[in-house]
Amino acid sequence: MYATELKSTGEYYLRKITTDAKPAGPVTREPRNLNELRKILDPATRTPLPIRVQGAGTASTDCNATESGTTLKTTSLDDIVNIDAYNYTVTAQAGVRLETLVTALAEHGLELVGGYDLQGRTVGGAIAAPCFGPGIGSNGGYFASNVIAMKIIRADGQLLKVDSTQENLLGAFRTSFGALGIIFEATMRVRPIRTFTATHRRVSIDKFAGSVDALTKGDVGFKFYLMPYRDRVYLDLRRYDADPGNAYNAPWRIKDWGESTVLPHIFKSLNRVVPIQSVRYKLIDSLSEATQGLVNSRLVRTGSNATSQSNRNKGKSRRQCYYSTWCFPAANFSMIVKAYKEFCESIYADSQYRCDLPAVGFRLCQDSSSLLSPSFDEAMIAVTTASTQPKGWDDFVIDLAEFAEKWGGTPMISQSRALRAEHVIQIYSKRLDFFRRLRRQLDPDARLLSPFLAQFCQ
Numbered sequence: 403m404y405a406t407e408l409k410s411t412g413e414y415y416l417r418k419i420t421t422d423a424k425p426a427g428p429v430t431r432e433p434r435n436l437n438e439l440r441k442i443l444d445p446a447t448r449t450p451l452p453i454r455v456q457g458a459g460t461a462s463t464d465c466n467a468t469e470s471g472t473t474l475k476t477t478s479l480d481d482i483v484n485i486d487a488y489n490y491t492v493t494a495q496a497g498v499r500l501e502t503l504v505t506a507l508a509e510h511g512l513e514l515v516g517g518y519d520l521q522g523r524t525v526g527g528a529i530a531a532p533c534f535g536p537g538i539g540s541n542g543g544y545f546a547s548n549v550i551a552m553k554i555i556r557a558d559g560q561l562l563k564v565d566s567t568q569e570n571l572l573g574a575f576r577t578s579f580g581a582l583g584i585i586f587e588a589t590m591r592v593r594p595i596r597t598f599t600a601t602h603r604r605v606s607i608d609k610f611a612g613s614v615d616a617l618t619k620g621d622v623g624f625k626f627y628l629m630p631y632r633d634r635v636y637l638d639l640r641r642y643d644a645d646p647g648n649a650y651n652a653p654w655r656i657k658d659w660g661e662s663t664v665l666p667h668i669f670k671s672l673n674r675v676v677p678i679q680s681v682r683y684k685l686i687d688s689l690s691e692a693t694q695g696l697v698n699s700r701l702v703r704t705g706s707n708a709t710s711q712s713n714r715n716k717g718k719s720r721r722q723c724y725y726s727t728w729c730f731p732a733a734n735f736s737m738i739v740k741a742y743k744e745f746c747e748s749i750y751a752d753s754q755y756r757c758d759l760p761a762v763g764f765r766l767c768q769d770s771s772s773l774l775s776p777s778f779d780e781a782m783i784a785v786t787t788a789s790t791q792p793k794g795w796d797d798f799v800i801d802l803a804e805f806a807e808k809w810g811g812t813p814m815i816s817q818s819r820a821l822r823a824e825h826v827i828q829i830y831s832k833r834l835d836f837f838r839r840l841r842r843q844l845d846p847d848a849r850l851l852s853p854f855l856a857q858f859c860q
């Protein structure tokens with residue numbers, strides 16, 4: 403049922419709650435070391451419940467906040483404990499920002515195994531919520547897949563160590579949304595910096611639909627920018643070539659600045675000063691296309707996971723833009739991408755709402771290393787729909803959720819706005835049952851469970 407039909411029902415308000423601005427817990431705590439963290443969680447301290455852990459706070463849903471109780475911010479737990487350049491591992495506290503980690507690794511000639519956008523997010527947030535980017539080959543998975551050991555503080559303040567000898571437990575703690583315990587420190591696999599070539603293509607949606615299957619199965623890493631109202635897809639294809647040349651930071655920085663700062667600012671202004679929608683959107687789409695054509699295609703030709711960072715502004719763009727991400731089966735994406743174009747056009751015709759930023763997509767390899775991996779059984783394409791326009795967004799994301807459900811979309815508890823609890827329970831099914839049982843064992847008094855998370859994890 404679409405948003406307009408839902409309006410007369412209670413469900414509209416229920417689903418809108420999960421799309422509105424985040425509630426801030428009345429109490430905020432920001433521990434600076436292990437002892438302070440354990441003390442906050444110690445039942446004797448009587449910290450107001452529930453305790454909801456937050457990293458950079460960039461998730462799109464209420465998974466990282468609580469209206470009552472305590473928001474526990476990890477951003478002061480920001481030590482990089484050890485970089486082991488011989489065994490290719492790094493150990494870092496949960497509040498270290500990915501950008502800081504990537505820069506420190508580069509000084510040792512190392513990089514993360516995958517490429518991850520939004521460098522402002524924290525190590526803890528990137529492990530506990532799905533974090534992915536345009537990875538190449540079978541390394542195109544999640545940040546969490548490379549975690550080999552963690553120190554976790556349980557809901558009762560006890561320290562728990564988990565490592566790769568306890569595969570099932572480690573898999574449950576990856577992508578656990580802070581519902582099983584608080585990640586204090588993690589050790590991840592890293593590798594020597596490797597340069598890739600980046601090529602760009604501009605194609606119609608039909609042409610993209612015709613090639614997406616081969617791309618998904620190939621050894622190429624890809625990210626795409628989808629402009630449904632222009633019938634355009636801009637493809638960013640990454641490969642490890644024999645002689646890729648040097649990878650420089652500057653072009654990627656300019657690209658990032660254009661995409662994540664300049665364009666959203668201009669679009670916000672245009673939305674204020676150009677009242678005629680048709681003129682405004684023509685301008686907006688032309689600017690997006692020009693950026694893709696000039697900046698991305700001409701400027702950025704080689705890169706590495708160390709240089710190709712984007713969204714460096716520590717999650718600030720969250721306030722500038724609105725996001726919702728769903729994962730779709732890669733095997734059906736040739737049909738889904740065409741249906742998405744029709745969906746966007748029909749919503750615009752009916753409600754006059756449309757997103758002003760291109761949707762961004764990534765391939766997610768099949769990856770069962772996390773119990774709640776969105777691509778546990780098969781490869782997926784994650785599509786992030788984004789806009790600078792708040793008016794109409796709440797209804798749009800409800801419609802988008804309906805569309806996604808209809809096309810076999812897998813929701814992410816941290817990123818899919820207006821998701822339905824029944825749908826989450828149905829999709830994650832037995833894996834979620836196991837997760838809930840484990841959660842009840844680790845936190846029998848539900849000290850870490852906010853009402854939002856309780857919908858799926860009680």
Ligand SMILES: Cc1cc2nc3c(=O)[nH]c(=O)nc-3n(C[C@H](O)[C@H](O)[C@H](O)COP(=O)(O)OP(=O)(O)OC[C@H]3O[C@@H](n4cnc5c(N)ncnc54)[C@H](O)[C@@H]3O)c2cc1C
Nearest residue numbers: 457458459460461519523524526527530533534579580585
């Ligand atoms: C502009 C923008 C672009 C984005 N682009 C991408 C993208 O390209 N790819 C992508 O995958 N995601 C993207 N995201 C989504 C988001 O950045 C990720 O979900 C990210 O991993 C969250 O990290 P965070 O530090 O902000 O965590 P938060 O949002 O603070 O928390 C996320 C979840 O992790 C839990 N958590 C946080 N820290 C801990 C801890 N120490 N222990 C246990 N649990 C913890 C929280 O309780 C919450 O459930 C984007 C978001 C924005 C705003």
